[in-house]
Structures are given as C-alpha cells and as structure tokens.
Amino acid sequence: MTTTHSLAAEHLTLGYGDRTVIDSLDLAVPPGRVTAIVGANACGKSTLLRSMSRLLAPRAGRVVLDGKEVHRLPAKELARTLGLLPQAPIAPEGITVADLVGRGRHPHQSVFTRWKDEDDEAVAAALDATDTAALADRAVDELSGGQRQRVWIAMALAQQTDLLLLDEPTTYLDASHQVEVLDLLTDLNRSRGTTVVMVLHDLNLAARYADHLIALAGGRLHAAGTPDEVLTEDTVRTVFGLDSRVIEDPVSGKPLMLPIGRHHVRRPDDARSAAG
Structure with missing residues (x-):
C-alpha cells in the first residue's frame, strides 16, 4: 500500500x-x-x-x-x-504489444530470476484492464494513436x-x-x-x-x-x-x-x- x-x-x-x-x-x-x-x-x-x-x-x-x-x-x-508514463514514449521498431507490455516487468527481474507465472499474470491483467488484449500480437507501430496510448498505460500497469x-x-x-x-x-x-x-x-x-x-x-x-x-x-x-x-x-x-x-x-x- x-x-x-x-x-x-x-x-x-x-x-x-x-x-x-x-x-x-x-x-x-x-x-x-x-x-x-x-x-x-x-x-x-x-x-x-x-x-x-x-x-x-x-x-x-x-x-x-x-x-x-x-x-x-x-x-x-x-x-x-515508482513507475512513469512519459508524454511521448517511443517503442522499439517492430515490437509487439505483448512484448512492450512485458517490459513493465523488467524491474522485477534479475540475472538470477527467470520469467515467472506471476509475470504472465501481471501482463495479462494489464492488457485486459486497458482493453488491449486483442492487440497483443500486433506491432505497436501499426496501431492508432489511441491504441498506442492504451498499450503504454498497460505497460505502466504491468510494472505494478x-x-x-x-x-x-x-x-x-x-x-x-x-x-x-x-x-x-x-x-x-x-x-x-x-x-x-x-x-x-x-x-x-x-x-x-x-x-x-x-x-x-x-x-x-x-x-x-x-x-x-x-x-x-x-x-x-x-x-x-x-x-x-x-x-x-x-x-x-x-x-x-x-x-x-x-x-x-x-x-x-x-x-x-x-x-x-
């Protein structure tokens, strides 16, 4: 809390x-x-x-x-x-929505830990919350401005x-x-x-x-x-x-x-x- x-x-x-x-x-x-x-x-x-x-x-x-x-x-x-969603974030070229949202989990990873079930759950919950689950396999640079904004918010939420x-x-x-x-x-x-x-x-x-x-x-x-x-x-x-x-x-x-x-x-x- x-x-x-x-x-x-x-x-x-x-x-x-x-x-x-x-x-x-x-x-x-x-x-x-x-x-x-x-x-x-x-x-x-x-x-x-x-x-x-x-x-x-x-x-x-x-x-x-x-x-x-x-x-x-x-x-x-x-x-x-502390998480931040800046004003004009830039996504790596060709990255998919699921991969971008997954980057919100990076602060919880280390060289000694692997991707866990709780990381999958956090990403899925963030996609569902922002109504972007249907976009998970699409490239971020193919989305509309509004869709991209919701994906960035999903990444911030996945950071928890x-x-x-x-x-x-x-x-x-x-x-x-x-x-x-x-x-x-x-x-x-x-x-x-x-x-x-x-x-x-x-x-x-x-x-x-x-x-x-x-x-x-x-x-x-x-x-x-x-x-x-x-x-x-x-x-x-x-x-x-x-x-x-x-x-x-x-x-x-x-x-x-x-x-x-x-x-x-x-x-x-x-x-x-x-x-x-």
Missing part, C-alpha cells in the same frame, strides 16, 4: 540550458490518493514530473521518496516503487508499482477512452492504494477524478488542495488568463469550469427574447 510511501519536492529548481522552468518549488504528494497537476502550457508540469521520476536532475533542491533523494537511488530499486506518474495519459484518446482510462486509474487507486500523480490539460476531468490538485503558474506553486479549494474562478484567471464561471458538476458534485470567450456568450437580452 502506498500510504507507506511519501514523495515530495523540496526547494526544487529545474531548467534546460539557460532557462529556468521550475523555481524553488516545495510540494508534497498525498500518499494513497490521486493527484492531478494542472497549469498553462510551458508552466513546468511535464518538467516537474520528469524530475520526480529521476529523468531530470535538479539545479537546486531535491525530490525525496521515503526520505531518500530519488536521484541517488539505484534505477532498478526506484523502478520497483506503488506510485504511478503519468504525463497526459488521456492524450490521443476519444472521450469514451478518456473516461475509461481515468476510471481505471481510480480503480487502481481504490483497490491497491496506488498513489497516482498525473498531468492533465482538461481541468474538468482533473477536478472530477483527482482527490488533490496542484496548480502551477510561472514555474511556481500557485495553489494545492482539494478540487473545491483549487478550481476557482480566481485561480483559472490567474493560472490560465481566462475568465470563467465555476459551478457544481451535476454528475460528480465537483467544481465544473465554464470558460468565457469573446463569442457565444449568452446576454441578458437573449434570455428575454427566448422568454418572449
């Missing part, structure tokens, strides 16, 4: 070349919960996730897993606890880690599969206690599916808390530069953001005309 694991950033500064993307960030991921990271493009969401998974070394500060710096942990030890980081897991998916994937991650959290941290662009899906929201703005933490605390009209205006109305979602009871643009906004005269 991941309630025994803690993941946090302490005074974290990240960047590329001369550009600083994240500046002196402090945050803690609630263990055993679903967290969504939201913010405008280029605010540092994916950069933060990369550093939390040890793919990007900090310029200053540190990422800490169970009191230990992730960048000092052996890669295989970290991979048995206590913490799972996902960078835009609903990319390329239609509305039905977006909901299926987020339902799947919720099931994983509720049945196994898996801590899920995901970057999402859709604020309303983030508010519906996450227990905890982290809103970034300008490389800094703007707000963190429950969806009711974070998804407000002021936050949307500050973080996204967008006027909106936030109401209660009639389906989930969570906050629902309605954007206000320059067009297609109902005016008081429109209401009077409709009534007349």
